[in-house]
Amino acid sequence: MEDMHEKQQAMPWWKEAIGYQIYPKSFKDSNGDGIGDLQGIRKNLRYLKELGIDFVWLNPVYASPNVDNGYDISDYQDINPEFGTMEDMLKLIDEAHDLGIKIIMDLVINHTSDQHPWFKEALQGKDNPYHDYYIWADGNDKPNQWESIFGGSVWEYVPAIDQQYLHVFAKEQPDLNWENPNMRQDIYTMIRWWLDLGIDGFRIDAISHIKKSPWHTKPKKDWAYSPFTNVKGIGVYLRELSKVFKEYDIVTVGEASGVTAEQAPEWVGKDGYFNMIFEFEHISLWKREKNDTMDVVALKKALGRWQKRLDYGQGWNALYMENHDVPRSVSVFGNDQPVYREKAATALATMYLLLQGTPFIYQGQEIGMTNMTFRSLDELDDVTAKNQIEELLQMEDNEDRKLEILELMSSISRDNSRTPMQWNTSENAGFTTGKPWMVVNPNYTTINVAEQTQQPTSILSYYKKLIQLRKTQNIFVSGHYHDYLPKHPQVYIYERFLEEDRMLVVVNLTKEPAEINLPTAISGQSWSLVMGNHPIGSHAADPLSPFKQQLKEKQKKLALEPYEALIYHVN
Template sequence: MSNLIVERHTNNVEWWQQAIGYQIYPRSFYDSNDDGIGDLNGIRQKLPYLKELGIDFIWLNPIYASPNVDNGYDISDYQAIHPDFGTMAEFEELLNEAHALNIKIIMDLVVNHTSDQHPWFIESKKSKDNPYRDYYLWADATPEDLPNDWQSFFGGSTWTYDETTEQAYFHVFAKEQPDLNWKNPKMRAEIYDMIRWWLDLGIDGFRIDAISHIQKEPWDFKITDNQWAPFMNVNGIETYMTELKALFNEYHVLTVGEASGVSSDEAVAWTGTDGYVNMIFELEHCGRIGELGEQKGSIPHLKETLTRWQNSLADNGWNALYLENHDTPRSISVYGDDSPKSAKALAGILLMLKGTPFIYQGQELGMTNFPFTSIEQVDGKDTLYAYHALLEEQPALSPDEALKITMNWSRDHSRTPFQWSQESFGGFSNTTPWLAVNPNYQTINAELAQENSDSVFAFYQQLIRLKKAHEALIYGHYDLLLEEHPTVFAFTRTTDNDKWFIIANLASDATTVTIADELLVPTWQPILSNTEPLPLTQEMTLDGFDLHIYRQA
């Protein structure tokens, strides 16, 4: 069936519209040499597992040379592999073996900033007239009088003063991650040469990190309501994005932009027929509700945001779909109740929407948030900063209270090692890993999941096969139903000759819904459920985290 889809759409769609992506955080995937850190050979050894799951391409988080201030997003050499992960030869071996299995690989492209240990920045700091000075953003300053009061994503000023040259340099993220000056054509030319080098090596595309931040407002820009406005999708960015688009088009590769600040209305300009990239990751749907330290994902916000993006890109452009990644807690803990049933309900929503789904490593097992009990267990620099800032700002808070608040939405939840088996350290390594393994690895692991036909893993396999086999689930029109219901996410996917109905109760309590008369004719056939199948009737009672998928007979 999938081959027929390809033939019918040869003229107007791309392979990635029918593909399932899988994100790998290399440090935490599989350790092949027992140093406690995941590596390229570990990924290569687990390719058969990914093939069994049914994915079509891998997105690798950064594997470049880096001081690891921000876990590889501070790159010191774009064309070298960090020794923790292996060698360039081992990367090429991984690429070749993946391609032999018809699995493509896209890399993380980090070009908003470099490491402060990158040779360009080392040169740039030497003097104001150094040839590399303008590869970065410098401004006159004193330690007490910085160019402006803008705040970085990691907390604190976006400026760091340099005594040697008596100026300050700009950084959206940590001070060890100076921003590149995209106004400099020489710098851009070197970046483009580097991109070509990787594409000539044979990779299949890029996930482009923080790309919507490469253009900045003038330093005297006054912030009103959005503190990130000075460096988020600023006018003028289209010049650089158009250049990047031309380069990518030379190779006809997959491009996925991390584009915070790009609204659903603007998404067509980024991903449509004349857009810069094939799809973008939006950050809007990750809203949360509840008391500090006990926040959960908001289902009404999730429905509204995803629906708005589905509608904005209905006729032009394409959605990149995700519920979790290396920057978010585990979706089963955010939107679910840590149960396999809730993991399956969320999987059904993710896979049945229009767009390219990205599964984050361990999501297909139902891996959960980690039960942090000490700040000593934490690695994330932003979380550590938030924890200490909270204690300083609110002296009445106990360390345990501050830990609960900061860990509630910490990135470290998703970065704990992959749980492969019941063996020590979850089968990830034979030695103590760089980050602790979730103690529930005894019951949640790949080995058990692959042996169990009712596992979360098996359900993902079923959903993947279902999506790939039916044109309506890939290209069909999306319509939201039961819009006002606080916990039920229901929608249809429709083509001229096929119609599907997906309904899930994303709460632990049962609820009763009324299905409109016009939806009940003709009859519907139950296709897939995470519980006992229910006939589609006018009054339906959905138990907690029930998911049902129907096809019109």
């Protein structure tokens, strides 16, 4: 028992933690200018504490021209005035720490803004020491036909110096040259500066793109971005970067497009580059058409692959179903029709929050915020949406075409996750007293924090109970993973086990009733219900009330209601 206690004591804090992602621009406006800010976050730290989270990941709040909503940084060591001041940032860190909440920041080091002093210096010509901080080709003839992730070529010509620079994202986001050791040292100096101020770690943006292939490299079939995604040799830079991180007791989460589950131990294992990574395999499966249905088998396979590959000390997962770059999970993985929304939201929460890894909750996810039905193309803000709209309208520009594009964007746009947080039923959902920078989803009158806080059967209340269950049951942190019935088209059923202790998670991920034949490994034991999401809703009884109290020994079948989630403990 003493050895086990010592092992638990030695466990890194981030393995037992729950993260909460804040998109500052849309979280809470404190001064009426229509833009969320640091003061708005400070005033709602108590809400986050009551939810049960342990750390906050802030999307970029650095100085920026906002071409890509802060991911184009013009000064790494200053705060964008629309969010507040450096003093506000330091107060946020201190006040969060006083409540036991850690703060991690977005670290954007694949590229800068074209307004960054380094790039302005680089434009002066080849003799400038900052010129080689970026990636250049001579002349106006493109060295290859690589496509930018945001559309168009990766190359942008600068007539004044007869050269072109490379940008994986928008042309206003020139890529940094990681082959330049002086550039790398300046980045490391900046990283240490922030960590010495007291932040608790980083989510590292687009980090799998920092290494580029030789220019003659052609993209792989059906993958246009392969020449600059997880390219061979990237580990040289990542190992050097990780040495800086390991000087501090922090958490690091890499955004790792193109990294497979088989490669994951190299990235997040004992000697890995980061503590965990955001993988893209499962999140890419969301349905793109309103009447489409989720491929449950594919989702289970993707999540299960990562669970098994990183189990038994091989690494650590970052668990998520939403972020600022994808539509709302209840709309694309679940069902946002009023009759199903609450059950679908809690089913998805049960499914992913109890897997092995550190869970992340995106703002508004905990109340079941949904995709937005945009009313005009002018309501869309995201740079990728604007580029897509422009390309689509070039094919055919008429009113019918605009309506088709609007319907498409209401389904796929990143703006779905960036509509303002829905706090209450007052004007603009309580987000601002001014004109919000982005349109508020009109369903805030029925989906908001204030009302759900008062309802013991709300989505918010369910999240709080689910978080507390995870925190009080070490098996969900330290336990291993095993799934059952991988080809069942509706139900995800998996077990978390630690020595003789066993917990069973059963979730119907569809709007149709389901029935499963219980595997012998389950039916050979008796199980007691710990928690479930049926019944749930504003008029339902307490969701903790037993709906199916026991799975009896030798029980062969289990019937599930639409989007029903059940959590059992072995007797």
